[in-house]
Amino acid sequence: MIQKPKGTRDILPDESYKWQYIEAKVQELFKNYGYKEIRVPVFENTELFQRGVGDTTDVVQKEMYTFDDKGGRSITLRPEGTAGVVRAYIENGMASLPSPIKVWYNMAMYRYENVQKGRLREFHQIGAEVFGTSSYMADVESITMANEIFKILNIPNIQLTINSIGCPTCRAEYQKALKKFLEKNIDQYCYTCQTRFEKNPMRILDCKEEKCKSLNQGAPIILDYLCDECKTHFENVKKLLTEIGISYEVDPGIVRGLDYYTKTVFEFISKEEGYTVLAGGRYDGLVKELGGADTPALGFALGMERIVEIYEKYNKENMVEPEIPKLYIAQIGEKANSLATILVKELREKGINVQKDITEKSIKAQFKYADKINSKYVLTIGEDEINNNRAKLKNMKTGEEKEIELNVEDILKNID
Secondary structure (H helix, E strand, C coil): CCCCCCCCCCCCHHHHHHHHHHHHHHHHHHHHCCCEECCCCCEEEHHHHHHHHHCCCHHHHHHCCEEECCCCCEEEECCCCHHHHHHHHHHCCHHHCCCCEEEEEEEEEECCCCCECCECCEEEEEEEEEECCCCHHHHHHHHHHHHHHHHHCCCCCEEEEEEECCCHHHHHHHHHHHHHHHHCCHHHCCHHHHHHCCCCHHHHHHCCCHHHHHHCCCCCCHHHHCCHHHHHHHHHHHHHHHHCCCCCEECCCCCCCCCCCEEEEEEEEECCCCCEEEEEEECCCHHHHCCCCCCCEEEEEEEHHHHHHHHHHHCHHHCCCCCCCCEEEEECCHHHHHHHHHHHHHHHHCCCCEEECCCCCCHHHHHHHHHHCCCCEEEEECHHHHHHCEEEEEECCCCCEEEEECCHHHHHHHCC
């Protein structure tokens, strides 16, 4: 038997309705904030992620699914959503649209990672991006919208942590101090960290190796090196978050795993699970880096696998049930089958979830099937019912039966 590849999973019908519920709730929230959907290709030219995500990141160095296509071009399955959205923004001239431009996406991502709880090689993210504003107010609105997701899904015990990683100007001064701290022990770091020392020492702070984490203890923090502009921006973000009642913790250790971030970065962490479920920040230099005009931007993404798991944990008593059939039409004989087919078609056109036999089951088997799929009502049609133009409608929960006319109007009147 051929099995699914390692690091992937099947989302079966008895679970997919939960995904649909969460997606619908989040999309409704995005709509209220003025976001519109964008869809981009599942694969891009590899250079996009090398330049956009950063060639010193774990994503580019270790995790991307990269291959040559039949034309010899290097292609990569998208490991994250922002770079592709920025490419689409530039290529399609979206800068000419009224600013700020707000878009959201719901996409599968691909990273060759160690498979573990909450982390797969094919995973799904819902993200939101804003282009054309450098104001701290956009940072706060983005964080507020992200925070609202957990409220509407009734997910408690979520901690918001924020940081500022500055701009290229103040980051250059910070990197001098960081390199001075790192160089005395650089030979003890993992090979990957050693290769990052000259080009991007901040990536060393994001290393997951326990030995490297230990060596990083006591490293200088970026907040002590912020320029006046970045410091003011971050103070305004904190002040407004406090004023609107959103609690947060400042975590100087947040650097994020992608090179394009600037200034504000943030993470929403599940306290009980101990992992990040939503993260994002500002990336003011990415549009220019990828060939567009100098455009400030920011965004975030949430992991669907993780948020579905946490949603289930806290909503067992209030789980959204998949829609069940309102009516099952059981039939006996060819004439009854023809009439049942017509009635089902007309009822479905009116938005009713109605089912009928399509496997030539016996009438007894049809009733068993209707019971198994939890149909609210069963209408039984045979030759006598056709001749009299009347049939019995049974409420499957109460067992009550009533005789109704065999037309769509009377059926609709008697099913609630």
